[in-house]
Structure formats: structure tokens, C-alpha cells
Amino acid sequence: xxxxxxxxxxxxxxxxxxxxxxxxxxxxxxxxxxxxxxxxxxxxxxxxxxxxxxxxxxxxxxxxxxxxxxxxxxxxxxxxxxxxxxxxxxxxxxxxxxxxxxxxxxxxxxxxxxxxxxxxxxxxxxxxxxxxxxxxxxxxxxxxxxxxxxxxxxxxxxxxxxxxxxxxxxxxxxxxxxxxxxxxxxxxxxxxxxxxxxxxxxxxxxxxxxxxxxxxxxxxxxxxxxxxxxxxxxxxxxxxxxxxxxxxxxxxxxxxxxxxxxxxxxxxxxxxxxxxxxxxxxxxxxxxxxxxxxxxxxxxxxxxxxxxxxxxxxxxxxxxxxxxxxxxxxxxxxxxxxxxxxxxxxxxxxxxxxxxxxxxxxxxxxxxxxxxxxxxxxxxxxxxxxxxxxxxxxxxxx
Amino acid sequence: xxxxxxxxxxxxxxxxxxxxxxxxxxxxxxxxxxxxxxxxxxxxxxxxxxxxxxxxxxxxxxxxxxxxxxxxxxxxxxxxxxxxxxxxxxxxxxxxxxxxxxxxxxxxxxxxxxxxxxxxxxxxxxxxxxxxxxxxxxxxxxxxxxxxxxxxxxxxxxxxxxxxxxxxxxxxxxxxxxxxxxxxxxxxxxxxxxxxxxxxxxxxxxxxxxxxxxxxxxxxxxxxxxxxxxxxxxxxxxxxxxxxxxxxxxxxxxxxxxxxxxxxxxxxxxxxxxxxxxxxxxxxxxxxxxxxxxxxxxxxxxxxxxxxxxxxxxxxxxxxxxxxxxxxxxxxxxxxxxxxxxxxxxxxxxxxxxxxxxxxxxxxxxxxxxxxxxxxxxxxxxxxxxxxxxxxxxxxxx
Numbered sequence: 001x002x003x004x005x006x007x008x009x010x011x012x013x014x015x016x017x018x019x020x021x022x023x024x025x026x027x028x029x030x031x032x033x034x035x036x037x038x039x040x041x042x043x044x045x046x047x048x049x050x051x052x053x054x055x056x057x058x059x060x061x062x063x064x065x066x067x068x069x070x071x072x073x074x075x076x077x078x079x080x081x082x083x084x085x086x087x088x089x090x091x092x093x094x095x096x097x098x099x100x101x102x103x104x105x106x107x108x109x110x111x112x113x114x115x116x117x118x119x120x121x122x123x124x125x126x127x128x129x130x131x132x133x134x135x136x137x138x139x140x141x142x143x144x145x146x147x148x149x150x151x152x153x154x155x156x157x158x159x160x161x162x163x164x165x166x167x168x169x170x171x172x173x174x175x176x177x178x179x180x181x182x183x184x185x186x187x188x189x190x191x192x193x194x195x196x197x198x199x200x201x202x203x204x205x206x207x208x209x210x211x212x213x214x215x216x217x218x219x220x221x222x223x224x225x226x227x228x229x230x231x232x233x234x235x236x237x238x239x240x241x242x243x244x245x246x247x248x249x250x251x252x253x254x255x256x257x258x259x260x261x262x263x264x265x266x267x268x269x270x271x272x273x274x275x276x277x278x279x280x281x282x283x284x285x286x287x288x289x290x291x292x293x294x295x296x297x298x299x300x301x302x303x304x305x306x307x308x309x310x311x312x313x314x315x316x317x318x319x320x321x322x323x324x325x326x327x328x329x330x331x332x333x334x335x336x337x338x339x340x341x342x343x344x345x346x347x348x349x350x351x352x353x354x355x356x357x358x359x360x361x362x363x364x365x366x367x368x369x370x371x372x373x374x375x376x377x378x379x380x381x382x383x384x385x386x387x388x389x390x391x392x393x394x395x396x397x398x
Numbered sequence: 399x400x401x402x403x404x405x406x407x408x409x410x411x412x413x414x415x416x417x418x419x420x421x422x423x424x425x426x427x428x429x430x431x432x433x434x435x436x437x438x439x440x441x442x443x444x445x446x447x448x449x450x451x452x453x454x455x456x457x458x459x460x461x462x463x464x465x466x467x468x469x470x471x472x473x474x475x476x477x478x479x480x481x482x483x484x485x486x487x488x489x490x491x492x493x494x495x496x497x498x499x500x501x502x503x504x505x506x507x508x509x510x511x512x513x514x515x516x517x518x519x520x521x522x523x524x525x526x527x528x529x530x531x532x533x534x535x536x537x538x539x540x541x542x543x544x545x546x547x548x549x550x551x552x553x554x555x556x557x558x559x560x561x562x563x564x565x566x567x568x569x570x571x572x573x574x575x576x577x578x579x580x581x582x583x584x585x586x587x588x589x590x591x592x593x594x595x596x597x598x599x600x601x602x603x604x605x606x607x608x609x610x611x612x613x614x615x616x617x618x619x620x621x622x623x624x625x626x627x628x629x630x631x632x633x634x635x636x637x638x639x640x641x642x643x644x645x646x647x648x649x650x651x652x653x654x655x656x657x658x659x660x661x662x663x664x665x666x667x668x669x670x671x672x673x674x675x676x677x678x679x680x681x682x683x684x685x686x687x688x689x690x691x692x693x694x695x696x697x698x699x700x701x702x703x704x705x706x707x708x709x710x711x712x713x714x715x716x717x718x719x720x721x722x723x724x725x726x727x728x729x730x731x732x733x734x735x736x737x738x739x740x741x742x743x744x745x746x747x748x749x750x751x752x753x754x755x756x757x758x759x760x761x762x763x764x765x766x767x768x769x770x771x772x773x774x775x776x777x778x779x780x781x782x783x784x785x786x787x788x789x790x791x792x793x794x795x796x
Contacts, residue, residue: 001627008511008535010509011509011510011660016659039464046456050455057445061445066641103665112408112409115407229399242672243463244462244670266534268501268502272644273641
């Protein structure tokens, strides 16, 4: 049977993610990997979650093991309303849809807005799996270059002027962006919102790292600055609690939530009532706030160890971003170096892995860049790994 | 902001499911509902799952709370290979994709094969949420009438002859079909496979109820009869263990699995490692087999109570199917009665709910039919509810 000729256009468009293939390589012992965006495994709160699960299954097993409403569990939503209020975002039950982690948020949002050939605006670089979700529905990504303050608004303005058809939305990761590690300052958030107002555009705000700020002050979310229901914000518990639970939520106007609910029904019917009940109880017992404090203190140390190691080992021609939170920083090598080609030497020659930056560019650029993750490796691996990486880069430069 | 004019064709196509709206009504105290396809809440094995979760989080918390490979957890796949072999299906790791329950299986399968305007073949009636998934990708459903032995192969043959373009697949629920409760006998399975061979078609075999046979002998699955990699089988733990876990799996050729993995990456990245590890351990401890035995004995009793009550209370003009397993039976009233219109009187007048059959007909027919679920209500509710329903029907007939 010829499979190829039966596939949909969506299936034919889609390629395997490079991060995914990376992950396989780095399972080998001895390789220090800065590639995946995974939490520190030693910090996953297994003991606390085990206790909470006992309580939940004893008290509300009939709810936790049954179908959930597609919209999500009301109790978890109550917890989230509090959590959001704490972060400056006012919401109510009808503003929230519980999702099977943030990738589903990207999938559903794209599904309700994008027809093949439609355009969406995203950063250059931007989150790889967001490009994947857009691409699955045939979207064309219009890239806007970032600087150390995130998406450049003058370039965004120029791009919007050039487009003949309005894009379906602007996609932003405002805090500690994946992959660049940069954060959009307040003034620029306001400019982006003004442009969205002027052109009457939706904004998809992807906010997985917002809870993980190690320095500086929180900046208001797009969701809390928005006065005309044009912001759809996607949150997840993956980085602040556990990716293994596959749990996140979307905040948007009730009209948009209602459309998302309808497509979610045919996509996965509902999110696990089990993980929803467990996480709601975890939050009610104030364990999330405590856990985030712990993550912040350790990830801050790891970030600083990486920044110091970069200063200590990297040749002068190499630049990197200095994040105030999140899991990643972004490194730029001199023009002419292709980090995809260099990866073989890095893994094979030195036992160190990273994610080549070009994977994050919807326009195929960024050959001389890479993403480095500092949450997953240990402190000693970070110093050792950066030293190895510096050797690879020096070899490539010479 | 005008939301409507920004929506994708997929979003505009999709309507809320009638079952979903039903579920809301039937939360009211005093209403006996035969509508949702939910397990008996008192049988959900909360205690056993609590124990297993403790063990898993203690022993492998770093795996259970981390990202899973998109393909799924190898340990769970091992368990499933055994489970499948037990049911007559040979498989290996590359034949299996773990999914976020069977609705995702329908979503991903449709996503990789269906372009807008493509045709898929399904039963008249067929599973409502499968129609939803097909519809989301713009598929046109070509219906084939069922009889007491499921999809009628002579009608299928005639439909295939008429079609100018080959359909993307034939969708079947071979065992205790939702909604009709009927099972396809071996000879007819072979005929359907022969037609699929003749026309070189894929078959999507949806198999959520196969483990729940109360009478008669198991019939080989399409998957085990297939000799040319044309069958994609979707399984779920929702009915045999718990829908709250959102866990299922697909069995297909490695080429198809590989395509499904690629689209799953951008759809929800991976299925919960937490629920995968818990269910794998639950199965390893032989708790699943024990649990299914318990379900079977109780659901069999409920089914027989419903069949007896129908015999006792229903007027002569009413017919129903006699399932050998599963969760549902199917009732046909005299032509001219519209069960959607009758539902108001049923809920408001008698406090009994069902799912109007027309929801399961891709061609809008079936106005005089309804689906009755016997797993969720208690034995006494079943007798009382059927008595109430008979009163409503008699009123409508007179």
C-alpha cells in the first residue's frame, strides 16, 4: 500500500522536530545536553504529588476517574482564577479552558483561526513547536526579528504595512522567550497592543515561564493590558510543576473560549480529570507556591553558573543573551558558522549537545545561533558542558 | 471585535455536540439518564489506583513527572503488547502509539489522511464524536446502513462502486458498536476486509468496548485478520479502566505510526507520563484483568435488567437491539416519532433522558431512534427509567 499518496496535505507538510531527534541522542551516558527544555528531574515533587493523589482519590475518586467537562474542572478553575489574580490577570470561569498542556493550546488556537495560506506573525526566532502547530494547519509564518527586548515593534509595524491580507494573530512569548531568553518590556508590550488595536488583530500570548523570574520585576501580561478581548493567553504547569501531568489552561474572552471548547471536544474530548483534581488540590495546599520558590532559587543558580562559564570559556566572537528567568539563553556565533553542521563534532567529539538555532526560525535563518537550556543539567554539568562547547566552537572558528 | 469573520473553516463547520448539552441537563437530581456513555462511577478503582500511584511516584517519579517520548512509554507499550497478544493481535513497539484516549486517535488519524472534501465511510448510525473529528477536517461522511450484524456489506459494496474518488478509509466499531450495540460477525469482517483489499482502502477500527463482552465468543479483530497493513486500530482505557486518565493506544503499521507521531508532536507533544506509568503498573499487577471481570459481571446484569424492563414496559411498536457486550443498546420507535422533539417531555415530564439517535447519523436521518446507555445508571434506576420512558413513548404514540 502506497501510504504517501493517501496522506493529507497536513501530514505531507510536517516534519519531525529536530529537538525530538536530539533528545534521542542525548540519552547516551556521558553526553551533557543543553538541548531539551526539561525541568530538573531531581526537583519534580513526587513525594508531595503522591500525598495529594492519595487524598484526591480517597475523597473524590468518582470525579477524578470519570470524564471531565470539556471546559475543565470547576475546582481547578477556581484555583486558577486566584493564581491569575495574584499575577495581575482578572478572570472568571467562562474565561478559562483547561487544556492538555500548552501544546494543545497552540493546536486548538490555530485550528479555530487558521485556514491554509493564512498568515500568523511570530518572532525570529520563536518557539519551535509553535511553528509546528501553525504549519500543521497550513499557516504561513511572517517573522519579526527580535532584539534583547523581544519582538521589534518598528519591524512589526513595517511588516503589517506590507501585508495585503491581515494576519490571523501575532504570536508572542513575552517572558523569558523560548528560545532567546529575552523579555518584552512594558513600553514595547503597549506598542504591540496599540498595533493590534490599529489593525484589529488577535494576540496569542504564550506564557509557560512567567512564574520563573529570577531577577527584576514582573511586567504586566498582555492579557492584563488588553482592553478589547484580543488577547488569548496560554499557560501550562509543565515548567512550574511537572510536564508529565500534561496540564495547562487558556484565558480568553468567553466567545473565544466557547469556540475552543467546541474544537477540543473532537480533539481529545476533555483533559484528564485525574491530573486536574490532583493539581487543584496541590495548589489549594499552597504546595505550588512553595515549589516555585524552590525552582527559582535553583534555576537562578544554574543560570548564573552558565553565564559565568560562558564568560570564562567562550571566545570573544561569541555573544549570548542574559535572561531574567525561564530555562534558556541564546548564543550567537560569528556569521559563517553553521551550528547544525557543528553538532556532530559537539556530540561525537566532545559529548555536549545543544539545539541548533535554525530550528526556531520560520524563515530558515539563524544558522550561526543555538539555544542553551540550563534547567535540566546539573551545576557541575553546566560548567563542564560549556567548557566542552567552547572547545568545539574554537575548533570550528580556527 | 468580530470573531465570526476571523474563524477558520474548521471552526465554522463545528457545532456543539448534543450529548454534551444532554450531560448538563442530567446533572439535575431526580433525572435518570441513559444518555452519557460513562462507566459506573461506583466501579472506578480509586483505591487500587491510589496504591499503584504511590508505588510509581516513589519508584519512578522522575520518569512519571517528566516529558514522555511522543511515541509513549516503552514500559506501557510492553504491557500493551502482552494485552494485545492475549486478544489475538500480534504487535511490537513500532506498531504502537500511546494516545491521550481514543478521541485523540480519531483526531490524529483524520488529520494525517483527510483533506477538506475527502470522503470517509462510516456506519448509519455511528459514533457521534467520530463524525465530529471527521467533520473538523472537512471530511464528507458516506454512510452505510447497519443491521443487527453491523455494517451491511452489500450496501458498502454498492456505495464503493458509486464513488468517483476512493474514500480515505472505512470507519468501523466492530464490537458492541456505539451507538447501536451490534457486533460484526467474522464472515462479514472478512467481507469488509476483502472489499478493502479490492479497493485498496484503509480501515479505521475503533475498539473501545472489545474487552467488555458479556455473552458469546470473541470474534477476531480486523487488526488480526489484516494481512496488508491496512488496518489502524484505536483502543482506550476509558471504558475498561477510567476515562479520567485519558489514555489509549493505536496499533498500525510502523509507517503509519511514524506519521501519527509527527502530527501528535504538534498536537499535544506527548501523552501524560504520569498516567502512562500508573496504568502500566496497574496492568503489571494484574489489576486490569480483575477489574474487567468485575465490570463484566455488573454490566451484564445491568444490560439484562434493561432488556427485561424493555420487554416488560415498552409498547409493541418499539424495537431494540440485544447487545452481547459494551455499554449501549439502540431503540427504534415507529416512523413519524421524532425522539429529539420527545426529549423535552422525557426530561421535563418524566425525569428520564436518552440520546436522540439522529445525532449518530451523518446523513441527518434516524429521527425515530435513540441510544440507551446501561453502564452508568444503577439497576433500580434502569427499571424505573425504562418504565418512565415507556410512559413518554406511549403518550407520544397516542
